[in-house]
Every structure is written in structure tokens, then in C-alpha cells.
Amino acid sequence: MSSSASAATAVLSGLGACRPWQEDFYRHLHQHPELSHQETQTAAAVAHRLRGSGYQVTEGVGGTGVVGILRNGDGPSVLLRADMDALPVQEATGLAYASTAQASVEDAAEAVPVMHACGHDVHVTCLLGAADLLAGHRDAWGGTVVALFQPAEELGDGARRMVEDGLAGLVGSVDVALAQHVLPGVAGTVGTRPGAVLSAADSLRVTVHGRGAHGSMPQAAVDPVVLAAMIVVRLQTVVSRELAPTTPAVLTVGSIRAGTKSNVIGDHAVLELNVRTYDEQTRAAVLDAVRRIVVAECQASGSPAEPDLELFDRFPPTVNDAATTERVRAAFAAHFGELATELPLQSASEDFSDLPTALGVPYTYWGIGGSDPDAYRAAVEAGTVAQDVPVNHSPFFAPVVQPTLDTGTSALVVAALAWLGR
Numbered sequence: 001m002s003s004s005a006s007a008a009t010a011v012l013s014g015l016g017a018c019r020p021w022q023e024d025f026y027r028h029l030h031q032h033p034e035l036s037h038q039e040t041q042t043a044a045a046v047a048h049r050l051r052g053s054g055y056q057v058t059e060g061v062g063g064t065g066v067v068g069i070l071r072n073g074d075g076p077s078v079l080l081r082a083d084m085d086a087l088p089v090q091e092a093t094g095l096a097y098a099s100t101a102q103a104s105v106e107d108a109a110e111a112v113p114v115m116h117a118c119g120h121d122v123h124v125t126c127l128l129g130a131a132d133l134l135a136g137h138r139d140a141w142g143g144t145v146v147a148l149f150q151p152a153e154e155l156g157d158g159a160r161r162m163v164e165d166g167l168a169g170l171v172g173s174v175d176v177a178l179a180q181h182v183l184p185g186v187a188g189t190v191g192t193r194p195g196a197v198l199s200a201a202d203s204l205r206v207t208v209h210g211r212g213a214h215g216s217m218p219q220a221a222v223d224p225v226v227l228a229a230m231i232v233v234r235l236q237t238v239v240s241r242e243l244a245p246t247t248p249a250v251l252t253v254g255s256i257r258a259g260t261k262s263n264v265i266g267d268h269a270v271l272e273l274n275v276r277t278y279d280e281q282t283r284a285a286v287l288d289a290v291r292r293i294v295v296a297e298c299q300a301s302g303s304p305a306e307p308d309l310e311l312f313d314r315f316p317p318t319v320n321d322a323a324t325t326e327r328v329r330a331a332f333a334a335h336f337g338e339l340a341t342e343l344p345l346q347s348a349s350e351d352f353s354d355l356p357t358a359l360g361v362p363y364t365y366w367g368i369g370g371s372d373p374d375a376y377r378a379a380v381e382a383g384t385v386a387q388d389v390p391v392n393h394s395p396f397f398a399p400v401v402q403p404t405l406d407t408g409t410s411a412l413v414v415a416a417l418a419w420l421g422r
């Protein structure tokens with residue numbers, strides 16, 4: 001047994017004692033979700049627990065972010081990250097601890113429903129458990145644990161705001177950053193993947209300008225509806241004709257708005273695009289192609305003004321460091337046995353990598369299964385996973401409490417000890 005594996009055994013001997021409060025904490029958090037940048041109660045509960053475990057805690061980092069630091073002699077410094085925010089989704093799980101919470105948001109007149117539909121409540125609970133276990137068995141390891149709880153992952157700016165609020169000075173020198181996400185998949189499994197793991201996401205708002213006129217007099221108009229339609233069609237060639245078949249990317253036009261009435265030609269159209277890519281080079285190539293096509297189609301239509309292109313909701317690509325990932329993969333294989341799996345490439349996006357990128361440290365990001373094992377395996381057998389297994393952001397997303405919490409907690413401990421274990 002390696003030293004880190006025996007350290008994991010020692011630290012995780014406390015798992016049974018953590019389980020009851022973790023399960024209570026999880027159900028409470030699930031029932032009381034908070035939207036991005038509104039995670040005040042969550043952050044207060046996190047800070048309270050971290051202090052109870054003996055961490056030096058800083059609150060209000062980048063808004064509602066919380067950082068707990070535990071120094072335990074010489075050794076590496078490992079940053080463990082969880083995200084805290086929930087989503088404007090009306091929960092439909094029917095769970096006894098389902099959320100009925102509502103919150104107000106800036107651009108909506110009425111309150112919106114709130115749900116932990118992405119499982120960030122799992123992440124928070126697991127990291128609090130791991131932090132507590134590591135604090136309770138300090139003889140088994142040496143170094144520093146940085147337990148970081150970030151706001152607003154769903155908006156893509158929570159990590160960045162913590163960075164801009166002086167995170168580097170707060171955490172000092174860090175050697176590695178680790179994070180996880182609960183996903184559809186057999187609960188109890190944990191999957192790693194070197195290299196690209198999550199896509200970069202970029203949203204674009206494109207406004208093209210036409211010339212309004214009566215619907216019966218097209219000769220007086222530059223029709224923004226036709227112009228927008230041409231752009232939509234031409235954009236379909238970016239992925240299919242400009243990228244290699246081995247380079248994955250997605251370009252979706254999710255929204256198109258123009259005109260008010262059948263017999264009026266409007267004077268502008270607004271398109272909203274979403275782009276997913278897995279490396280910075282492809283990302284730049286696709287965004288350049290979008291710009292080129294929009295400008296050229298405006299020119300082809302005789303558009304009276306330059307188009308406006310505005311990027312928003314941007315997420316960096318998540319590209320796992322190979323050596324870091326191998327170290328975690330080996331530790332997982334030793335601890336979880338055949339429940340340690342390979343994580344497939346994900347089309348979702350995350351802002352986690354903004355933290356290690358800003359700190360200049362390598363990182364890895366893994367997935368844990370949250371689906372009922374029997375139900376998931378039955379769906380795989382029947383070929384109905386896509387229909388039957390609720391995915392993140394679905395109103396039916398409901399990770400089973402166990403073994404999900406045990407697995408996520410253990411994964412953080414095992415991975416951290418791959419650096420800290422004595």
C-alpha cells in the first residue's frame with residue numbers, strides 16, 4: 001500500500017461519523033437553494049462548518065465566496081473547489097426535501113423558482129465533509145488544504161470574481177487545484193479524463209441592421225429577416241466545412257428575433273448564438289468564422305450599417321493536466337477499484353479552470369455518478385438513458401443521497417492525499 005493510500009484509509013475511517021451531519025446538511029441545502037451571487041445563507045453555513053473544523057476562514061471573497069485554509073506543517077498546498085449556486089428551475093423531483101424556494105432576479109418582474117438542479121449542493125456537502133475529515137486526521141498528512149467555495153458557476157463569472165478580489169494573495173502558493181461535478185451515471189463511480197474534459201462556451205449577440213419599409217414595397221427595404229436567415233444557414237457550414245471531422249464543436253443559433261407584423265419589414269434582427277469548443281485554437285477559429293460570415297452577409301444584403309457583435313456568458317475550456325490527472329486516476333484506482341472509470345468528453349462548460357489558470361497551477365476535474373445504480377443500469381440495458389435518466393439542469397435532476405455523498409467526499413480526500421499523504 002502506498003503512503004497516500006494508507007493516509008486515505010486513516011482519514012476516511014472518519015467517514016461514518018461525518019455521514020449523518022452531511023446527509024442532514026445536504027437535504028437542508030437542497031431545500032434552500034440560492035441563485036448565483038445570492039448564496040449568502042449557503043456561504044454562512046459553509047463558513048460556520050469550516051470554522052468548526054478548525055479552518056481559518058475568509059468570507060465575502062468575490063461577493064459570496066468562502067475560502068478555508070488549514071495549515072498542517074510542511075508539504076504541498078492543495079486547493080479543493082466546490083461551487084455553491086442553484087438555478088432558476090421549478091423543481092419537479094417530488095422528493096421529500098424538494099425545493100419550493102423562490103428568488104427575485106434583476107431582469108424579471110416576478111420571483112423565479114430556485115432549484116439545485118446542477119448538484120452544486122452535492123459539491124458543497126462533499127467538500128465540507130472532506131475538509132472536516134482531513135482536519136480530524138492531521139497525523140496522516142502534511143501540507144496545506146485550501147477549501148474554496150465559489151459563487152455563480154452557472155453565470156461563468158464566480159471564479160473570476162474571486163480571482164479579481166485578491167484570491168492569489170489570500171491562498172498564497174498553491175501546488176494543484178482539484179474539482180468535481182456530479183453527473184448522470186452510476187452513483188458510486190468516479191471518472192477521470194486527461195486533456196480536454198469540458199468545452200469552452202461563448203454566447204454571442206449579433207444585431208444586424210436593415211432598412212424598414214412597407215411589406216408591399218421590398219424594393220425600398222433591406223430586409224433583416226432574409227439577412228438573418230441567410231446568416232443562420234451559412235453558419236451551419238462553420239463546423240461542417242471549416243473544421244476537421246476529428247475536431248468537435250457545436251454552433252447553435254438559439255434565438256432569432258426580428259419584425260413585429262406580417263406586412264412590415266423591420267429595420268433590424270437580433271440573433272443569439274452559442275458556441276462550444278474544446279481548445280483555444282478551435283475557439284478562436286469558430287468565433288472568427290462567425291464574425292466573417294456575419295459581416296459578409298451584411299455586405300451581401302446591402303446592410304446600411306455594420307453589424308454589432310457582443311460576446312457574453314463566456315466559459316473557458318477545461319483541459320485536465322496529464323500528469324496531475326494520472327496521479328489522481330491512480331489514487332482513485334487504488335481506492336475505488338472498478339468503480340474508478342474513464343469520464344467521457346463532456347459538452348457542458350465550467351469556470352473552475354479560471355482559478356488554477358489565474359494561480360498558475362495545474363488542475364484536474366473529475367465526475368462522480370449521481371444516478372440510482374439499478375435504474376441507471378436498467379436504462380443502459382434498455383437503451384433509454386437519454387429519455388429516462390434526468391440530466392443536470394433538468395427539473396427532475398435528483399442525485400441519490402448515497403453513495404453519492406460518500407463517493408464525492410472520498411474522492412476529494414483521496415485526490416488531495418495523492419499530494420499531501422505522508
Ligand code: ZN
Nearest residue numbers: 118154392393
Ligand atoms: Zn450547471
Ligand code: ZN
Nearest residue numbers: 118120153181
Ligand atoms: Zn454545475
